[in-house]
Amino acid sequence: MQARTFILITLVVAAAGFAATQIVSNDYVFFAGYTVLQFVVLATAWNILGGYCGYVNFGSAAFFALGAYSTVFFHKAFQMPIPLLIVVGGVVSGIIGLGMGYLTLRLRGSFFAIATLALAVVLQTLIVNWDYVGGSRGAYIIRPSALNVAGREIPYIEYLFLLMLLLAVLAIIAARTIERSRLGFGFATIRDDELAAEASGVPTLRLKLIATTISGALMGMAGAPFPYYIGYLQPQSAFALDYAVNSIAMPMIGGTASWIGPLIGAILLGTIQQVATVTISSAVNVLIVGVLLVLFVIIAPNGLVGMVQDLLRRRRA
Amino acid sequence: MTAPLLHIEQVGKRFGGFVALDGINLEVAPGERLGLIGPNGSGKSTLVNCICGTLHNETGSVTFDGRKMDGLPAHQRTVLGVARSFQLPRPFGSLSVAENLRVPLLYAVKARSGSHLSATELDERCVEYLRLVALDHKATRRPRDLTQVEMRKLELARALAAEPKLLIADESMAGLSHSEIEDILKLLLELNARGITIILIEHIMSAVMSFSQRLVVLVSGRKIADGNPAEVMRNPEVEKAYLG
Numbered sequence: 211m212q213a214r215t216f217i218l219i220t221l222v223v224a225a226a227g228f229a230a231t232q233i234v235s236n237d238y239v240f241f242a243g244y245t246v247l248q249f250v251v252l253a254t255a256w257n258i259l260g261g262y263c264g265y266v267n268f269g270s271a272a273f274f275a276l277g278a279y280s281t282v283f284f285h286k287a288f289q290m291p292i293p294l295l296i297v298v299g300g301v302v303s304g305i306i307g308l309g310m311g312y313l314t315l316r317l318r319g320s321f322f323a324i325a326t327l328a329l330a331v332v333l334q335t336l337i338v339n340w341d342y343v344g345g346s347r348g349a350y351i352i353r354p355s356a357l358n359v360a361g362r363e364i365p366y367i368e369y370l371f372l373l374m375l376l377l378a379v380l381a382i383i384a385a386r387t388i389e390r391s392r393l394g395f396g397f398a399t400i401r402d403d404e405l406a407a408e409a410s411g412v413p414t415l416r417l418k419l420i421a422t423t424i425s426g427a428l429m430g431m432a433g434a435p436f437p438y439y440i441g442y443l444q445p446q447s448a449f450a451l452d453y454a455v456n457s458i459a460m461p462m463i464g465g466t467a468s469w470i471g472p473l474i475g476a477i478l479l480g481t482i483q484q485v486a487t488v489t490i491s492s493a494v495n496v497l498i499v500g501v502l503l504v505l506f507v508i509i510a511p512n513g514l515v516g517m518v519q520d521l522l523r524r525r526r527a
Numbered sequence: 528m529t530a531p532l533l534h535i536e537q538v539g540k541r542f543g544g545f546v547a548l549d550g551i552n553l554e555v556a557p558g559e560r561l562g563l564i565g566p567n568g569s570g571k572s573t574l575v576n577c578i579c580g581t582l583h584n585e586t587g588s589v590t591f592d593g594r595k596m597d598g599l600p601a602h603q604r605t606v607l608g609v610a611r612s613f614q615l616p617r618p619f620g621s622l623s624v625a626e627n628l629r630v631p632l633l634y635a636v637k638a639r640s641g642s643h644l645s646a647t648e649l650d651e652r653c654v655e656y657l658r659l660v661a662l663d664h665k666a667t668r669r670p671r672d673l674t675q676v677e678m679r680k681l682e683l684a685r686a687l688a689a690e691p692k693l694l695i696a697d698e699s700m701a702g703l704s705h706s707e708i709e710d711i712l713k714l715l716l717e718l719n720a721r722g723i724t725i726i727l728i729e730h731i732m733s734a735v736m737s738f739s740q741r742l743v744v745l746v747s748g749r750k751i752a753d754g755n756p757a758e759v760m761r762n763p764e765v766e767k768a769y770l771g
Contacts, residue, residue, distance in 0.1 A: 392637075395626070395633055403618075409579060409610070409613075410634060411636075412634045
């Protein structure tokens with residue numbers, strides 16, 4: 211499928227999704243939908259480094275929180291509009307991603323994963339001790355109840371939902387474009403065999419830096435509107451374990467080799483979590499993710515997409 | 528006399544207290560077929576790694592095509608024209624056989640020429656290289672579907688797709704049957720006839736002797752012989768190293 215056709219289809223699907231929300235006259239749809247879409251962006255962003263390049267990042271929450279706290283900082287300092295804050299959050303997290311990559315990408319496997327976890331701890335400690343953005347006591351962002359667009363009052367949560375929907379579209383298009391590009395080929399060789407990649411002329415360090423920057427930037431963009439969504443941002447909520455665990459589990463369950471895996475994983479797991487939150491308790495969310503992750507690692511180590519591909523291959527053979 | 532394509536001067540490498548390479552000097556002329564032999568642990572692979580940039584020599588220098596390569600990362604050396612095949616095949620498992628060849632074309636060849644190859648050109652070149660190693664019928668297959676000899680051929684084809692001036696074949700015939708060895712030898716000779724300089728590292732002496740124009744012997748990180756293959760094999764030091 212041509213890139214233009216794919217972009218068009220993605221936009222049409224997103225528009226149809228948004229139109230469907232207009233049928234339901236309940237704000238909870240937007241709250242739940244926002245969370246699911248936020249995980250679509252996080253899972254897709256994680257997959258660019260973790261799935262395409264094979265470098266497992268345990269520090270997703272740090273990049274997400276960086277986006278959220280850059281919003282708090284710039285909201286307080288300059289009163290910027292949210293779309294601009296999303297761009298700023300992406301730039302800040304992208305720069306930190308590049309820096310983290312430069313410092314840690316000579317490490318491989320579990321050493322790299324531990325280093326990313328350490329980054330999250332270091333950043334959380336910095337935020338906890340930074341009074342300007344609320345420190346350990348947290349920061350309030352009072353969001354307006356509605357937004358006036360061309361004379362029409364739109365509930366603010368609907369506006370946030372729409373922004374996250376557009377971010378999800380952007381993340382998916384970026385992931386798919388990368389996957390089918392020269393860059394994507396390079397990423398795949400890094401995942402398969404870094405030594406052979408270098409011997410084939412692939413500048414592996416440069417490509418990994420590109421991956422950490424893009425991945426970090428998208429995670430930061432996902433985190434930027436979060437203070438407006440939650441209203442009160444504190445380090446425990448921004449650096450929550452949920453973000454790190456979900457951004458790994460969703461691509462693993464959906465499948466890491468392709469852009470569609472994280473999308474399926476995020477929609478599936480995100481929806482289950484939202485249903486569990488309403489019917490049981492939000493406290494069981496991490497338990498659900500843990501159980502599903504263990505099951506998938508055993509039953510379908512290549513995720514749902516990999517399982518379907520294997521079944522089709524066997525049927526053809 | 529033509530300038531050497533590869534000039535290695537006093538190259539040394541240690542791993543802790545172990546001296547892997549001890550002041551190696553070596554010159555390889557353009558278009559030459561050089562055999563590099565030595566017992567296990569003699570430093571052959573370390574030397575290859577120092578030439579290709581996988582390891583960096585601690586002393587001495589490696590000059591390729593008139594350019595000093597010390598400190599250059601492996602991918603830049605491939606761009607300059609040094610390609611290698613690995614002792615144990617290291618294919619890109621998630622890519623098809625043809626896609627494995629696309630990688631050096633997309634990176635090494637593009638970086639060298641500075642121009643972008645169109646999708647058609649890429650496909651044509653992949654097919655050309657696959658045909659050369661008789662793997663064109665398996666272009667869409669995954670490396671895991673290949674036999675041992677096909678895997679070795681893929682390894683050579685991928686190195687070849689980097690369009691190198693110097694190809695280093697590191698034990699490309701290990702574990703192969705007599706007819707398969709003949710196959711690989713024929714292929715290497717054909718590549719050399721196309722103007723590619725080849726360094727063959729091999730334990731199979733019959734293959735090395737029939738392939739090489741010159742033979743270099745390494746023992747315990749030192750070069751103990753360099754010259755005509757038949758004469759080198761009569762060298763008492765070489766006999767002692769091999770037979771004890």
